[in-house]
Amino acid sequence: MVFGGRSVEHEVSLLSAKSIIRNIDPEKYEIFPIFIEKSGIWRRASVSSWLEEGGLEFSGGSFLSPSLNPANPAFYEISGRELVNEHKVYVIFPVLHGTYGEDGAVQGMFELMGIPYVGASILGSSVGMDKIMMKTLLKDSGLPVPEYLGFYKTDWESGKSQISARILNEIGLPCFVKSANLGSSVGITKVKSKDVLPGAVDYSCRFSERVIVERAVKKPREIEVSVLGNDDPQASCPGEVVPHREFYDYTAKYLEEGTGLIAPADLDEETAGRLRDYAVRTFRALDCSGMGRVDFLLEDGSNEIFVSEINTIPGFTQISMYPRLWGASGVSFPELVNRLIELAIERRRRADSLESDFSDTGKKD
Numbered sequence: 596m597v598f599g600g601r602s603v604e605h606e607v608s609l610l611s612a613k614s615i616i617r618n619i620d621p622e623k624y625e626i627f628p629i630f631i632e633k634s635g636i637w638r639r640a641s642v643s644s645w646l647e648e649g650g651l652e653f654s655g656g657s658f659l660s661p662s663l664n665p666a667n668p669a670f671y672e673i674s675g676r677e678l679v680n681e682h683k684v685y686v687i688f689p690v691l692h693g694t695y696g697e698d699g700a701v702q703g704m705f706e707l708m709g710i711p712y713v714g715a716s717i718l719g720s721s722v723g724m725d726k727i728m729m730k731t732l733l734k735d736s737g738l739p740v741p742e743y744l745g746f747y748k749t750d751w752e753s754g755k756s757q758i759s760a761r762i763l764n765e766i767g768l769p770c771f772v773k774s775a776n777l778g779s780s781v782g783i784t785k786v787k788s789k790d791v792l793p794g795a796v797d798y799s800c801r802f803s804e805r806v807i808v809e810r811a812v813k814k815p816r817e818i819e820v821s822v823l824g825n826d827d828p829q830a831s832c833p834g835e836v837v838p839h840r841e842f843y844d845y846t847a848k849y850l851e852e853g854t855g856l857i858a859p860a861d862l863d864e865e866t867a868g869r870l871r872d873y874a875v876r877t878f879r880a881l882d883c884s885g886m887g888r889v890d891f892l893l894e895d896g897s898n899e900i901f902v903s904e905i906n907t908i909p910g911f912t913q914i915s916m917y918p919r920l921w922g923a924s925g926v927s928f929p930e931l932v933n934r935l936i937e938l939a940i941e942r943r944r945r946a947d948s949l950e951s952d953f954s955d956t957g958k959k960d
Contacts, residue, residue: 596612596615596616596626596627596628596629596687596688596689596690597629597631597687597688597689597690597691597696597701598611598612598628598629598630598631598689598690598691599612599630599631599632599633599691600631600633600691600692600693600695600696601631601633601634601635601694601695601696602691602692602693602694602695602696602697602777603693603694603777603802604692604693604777605633607692607910608690608691608692608696610910610912611690611692611910611911611912611915612628612690612911613642613645613646613912614911614912614913614915614918614928615688615690615911615932616628616642616646617646618928618929618931618932619929619932619933620929620932620933623933624936626642627639627670627682627684628640628641628642629659629670630651630653631691631696635695636658637658637659637660637661637670638653638654638657638658638659639653639654639657639659639670639672639682640652640653641653641654654672654679655674656674656675657672657673657674657679658672658673659671659672659673659682660673661704661708662708663704663707663708664708665707665708665709665710666709668683668684668685668708668709668710669681669682669683669684670682670684684710685710685711686710686711686712686713686936686939686940687705687710687711687712687713687939688712688713688932688935688936688939689701689702689705689712689713689714689908690908690911691908692908692910693724693777694724694776694777696908697720697723697724697906697907697908698720698721698724698725698776699716699717699718699720699721699724702714702715702716702717702720703717709943709947710943711939711940711942711943711944712939712943713885713886713935713936713938713939714884714885714886714907714908714935714939715881715882715883715884715885715886715887715907716882716883716884716942718882719881719882719883719884719907720907722881722882723881723883723887723905723906723907724776724907725775725776725805726743726745726773726775726776726807726904727743727745727775727805727807729881729904729905730743730807732880732881733877733880733881733902736876736880738873738876738877738880738902739873739899739900739901739902740901740902740903741809741810741811741812741892741901741903742765742766742809742810743766743807743808743809743810744761744762744765744766744807744808745775745805745806745807745808746758746805746806747804747805747806748800748803748804748805748806749804751796751800751806752800755793755796758796759789759792759793759796762792762808763789763792766808766809766810767810768786768787768788768789768811769785769786769787769811770785770786770808770809770810770811771783771784771785771786771808771809771811772784772786772792772795772796772798772799772806772807772808773799773806773807773808773809774799774800774802774803774805774806775803775804775805775806775807776803776805777802777803783799784798784799785811796808812892812894812901813894813895813896813897814894814895814896815892815893815894815895815901816835816860816892816893816895817835817836817837817838817890817891817892817893817903818833818834818835818836818860818862818870818890818891818892818893819833819834819835819836819888819889819890819891819916819920820832820833820834820870820871820873820874820888820889820891820920821874821886821887821888821909821916821917821918821920821921821924822874822875822877822878822883822886822887822888822889823885823886823921823926823931823934823935823938824884824885824938825884825885825938825941825942828875828878828879828883828887829875830870830871830872830874830875831871831920831921831923831924831926832858832859832860832867832871832920832923832924833859833860833862833867833870833871833891833920834856834857834858834859834860834916834919834920834923835855835856835857835858835860835861836854836855836856836857836916837854837855837856837857838854838855856914856916856919858916858919858920858922858923859920859923859924866893866898866900869900870891870900873889873891873900873902874889874891877889877902877905878905881905883905883907884938884942885935885938885939885942886907886908886909886917886935887905887906887907887909888905888906888909888916888917888920889902889904889905890902890903890904890905890906891903913928918931
């Protein structure tokens, strides 16, 4: 398992990792915990005391270096310049929310290692993390998304008045201003007045090189659906988030109590069925695999559904909606963890069965 990471969601990753470790079958799997510091250093962790509410412990002053040779998928433990040990790894469970973990960065490294890993591929991870690309692909696939406008930080810095005018004319108020490639509602502001729009965009630019502005759906119900599988993904029952704040921001998710999490959501069968169908279509349109939580906005009055986003490495705390929705759908937390590992191995096995040598197959008889 790899957890921690360099993103602003580092602390959330620790909560998820702890829950997953507690629910992995120790009779079936031996856990090798790898902690990535905020500085980016990879360390071997000892979690026994951590699970008892103590602190994380590490293997002396050593650090880990991955072997990128597919014939030897391992992590080398190095102290100073000396190799201390070599640790064989058979499957990786990345619990790295946000940038440098959920965006395809580490998935590329795992591909080079030739090792199975839980969750979406490089492509699915990268487009699932980038809200602008994600919504563009979903829109092209015929899935409903709110009106949006994406732009670069450099464009904003050189043309604030022009972009502000476009936002007001094309999107309107109220709207949401978001960092394009962050999760857990980091770098997001609901804008109701044009006077606070510049400050909201400046705030999002602190966390991302690209910004997306979306139309605010009228009095939305926030619905989430968990998806599990590879080529034949299945959707859980829908659940509902009832934030005690105006919207489900980082503080409401992780720092304060009061947000209601309802699983299953109180929905009629037709609406619930459409949500599950949209969730699977979203998962497939973005080339996802293993796991994903699709978030929807259900507009008040019209009951119109909009896809908000997908999380390819959703939260895994005991109260997180991804495991909670599968629990409400009849899949326990330990069963879910085991299934995700099996899906990772299945996908790697299929990838390894593909031909990679064209020297013979390309010749004509």
